[in-house]
Amino acid sequence: MGVLAGDVMSQPEVVASLNYLASLEKIPVFSQSDKLGESIRVDDNRAPRDVTIRNARLAQDGFSLDVEGFTLVEQATAVADFNDDAQLAEIYTPEVEALVAAAAGGTEAVVYDHTRRSTDLAHRTKYASRDPVPAPHSDYTDASAFQRMRDKFGDSEAEERLKGRFSIVNAWRSMTGTIEQWPLTVCDARSIDDSLLTQTRREAPLRPEPSFEYNRPSETRHAIYDPNHRWYWFPRMTRDEVLLFKNYDTRTDGIARYALHSAFEDPDTPDDPAPRETIETRAFVFYD
Numbered sequence: 001m002g003v004l005a006g007d008v009m010s011q012p013e014v015v016a017s018l019n020y021l022a023s024l025e026k027i028p029v030f031s032q033s034d035k036l037g038e039s040i041r042v043d044d045n046r047a048p049r050d051v052t053i054r055n056a057r058l059a060q061d062g063f064s065l066d067v068e069g070f071t072l073v074e075q076a077t078a079v080a081d082f083n084d085d086a087q088l089a090e091i092y093t094p095e096v097e098a099l100v101a102a103a104a105g106g107t108e109a110v111v112y113d114h115t116r117r118s119t120d121l122a123h124r125t126k127y128a129s130r131d132p133v134p135a136p137h138s139d140y141t142d143a144s145a146f147q148r149m150r151d152k153f154g155d156s157e158a159e160e161r162l163k164g165r166f167s168i169v170n171a172w173r174s175m176t177g178t179i180e181q182w183p184l185t186v187c188d189a190r191s192i193d194d195s196l197l198t199q200t201r202r203e204a205p206l207r208p209e210p211s212f213e214y215n216r217p218s219e220t221r222h223a224i225y226d227p228n229h230r231w232y233w234f235p236r237m238t239r240d241e242v243l244l245f246k247n248y249d250t251r252t253d254g255i256a257r258y259a260l261h262s263a264f265e266d267p268d269t270p271d272d273p274a275p276r277e278t279i280e281t282r283a284f285v286f287y288d
Contacts, residue, residue: 008235008268013054016264018185019135020225021198022047028200028222046135049225053185053264056232063232065104065169069189069259070245072234075099075173082175082279083127088114096281100169103244106285109169112152113282116175119182120275132182132263132276136223139282140168140248140258141199144219149284164286167249170261171281173242180273182263183237186245188230189256197221223260233264247282 021028022045056063056072063071079092093111101109116129123129140148145168150158172184199219223229234243249257 009055009057011055011235011268012058013052014233014267015050016053016185016267017048017050018231018262018264019046019048021045021222022224024196024198024224027198047225051229051231053231053233056234059232065167065244065246066255067190068186068232069256070186070232070243070261071103072237073099073103073242073244074240075242076240077173082116082277092281096171096283099242100171100244100283100285104167104169104246104285106167106287108286109283110152110286111281111283112148115280115282116277117280118275118277120277123275123277129277132278134182134263134265136187136229136260136262137200138197138221138247138258138260139170141219141221145248147218152284161284161286165250166287167251167285168247169283169285170245170247171242171283172245172278174237174239175277175279177239177274179237179276179278181266181269182276183233183235183266184243184278185231185233185262185264186243187260188232189246189259191226191228191230192223192258192260193226193228196226197223221258221260229260235266235268 026045028045065071075095077092077095079087079095081087082092092114096111097109101107116123116127117132118124118127118129119132124131146158146162148168149162149166152158153161198221200222201219234241237243245259245261246256247258249255251257
């Protein structure tokens with residue numbers, strides 16, 4: 001029987017399984033299908049491990065993008081339908097750009113990607129959304145972050161922008177109501193050991209805007225198990241809450257460069273939960 005929402009909100013932690021890499025010997029390959037609704041194909045070696053995930057809503061101190069690598073903010077949106085590409089371009093993109101720039105302390109944020117995800121096959125088939133990714137990872141390496149900049153701005157403008165600091169921040173939220181299954185957990189950047197991460201190869205089919213999914217190779221970072229990882233989640237996130245987490249930063253002076261993230265099967269998922277329908281938006285952040 002499912003746990004009541006009020007009990008979940010006050011629960012200090014849960015224990016859940018995350019699909020870590022078993023070793024760093026083999027470079028994993030992730031292949032996104034060109035068939036609508038089909039799950040991603042993975043060629044790697046996983047070893048699920050139980051981890052403690054802390055309730056971030058109960059933390060006495062807040063979180064920040066430059067310390068832990070993530071934070072939760074409130075933002076009511078004017079978007080009526082997140083499945084409408086026109087509303088994403090005309091309404092949601094400027095909303096997220098203002099939100100991310102303010103939270104990250106940047107002078108400018110530029111959205112370049114919207115990715116819908118759903119646990120409902122019908123939604124994935126109709127809207128080309130994807131399924132949740134239950135594996136600890138960060139979306140970029142140095143090489144793929146710089147290449148993404150060139151993809152978005154072109155070589156000439158990218159070279160100018162690359163002369164200064166930039167970061168990549170994800171904005172993750174529910175497209176419908178309260179998230180009742182497969183929430184996202186994020187790992188405190190201060191607990192991450194880079195030597196226990198490996199680059200992966202990601203292959204994606206051609207997709208039209210606003211997803212900006214080019215048929216090109218890309219790299220991400222995935223982790224093997226590390227008992228020092230400190231995982232957090234914000235239970236029962238609503239449509240007016242946005243989880244911001246950093247995926248990359250050119251600064252290397254001790255601030256958070258990225259927070260690993262992963263979907264997880266919540267042991268307190270209610271009976272007959274609503275489908276998890278979320279949107280994650282990636283944005284470049286630029287600084288003075």
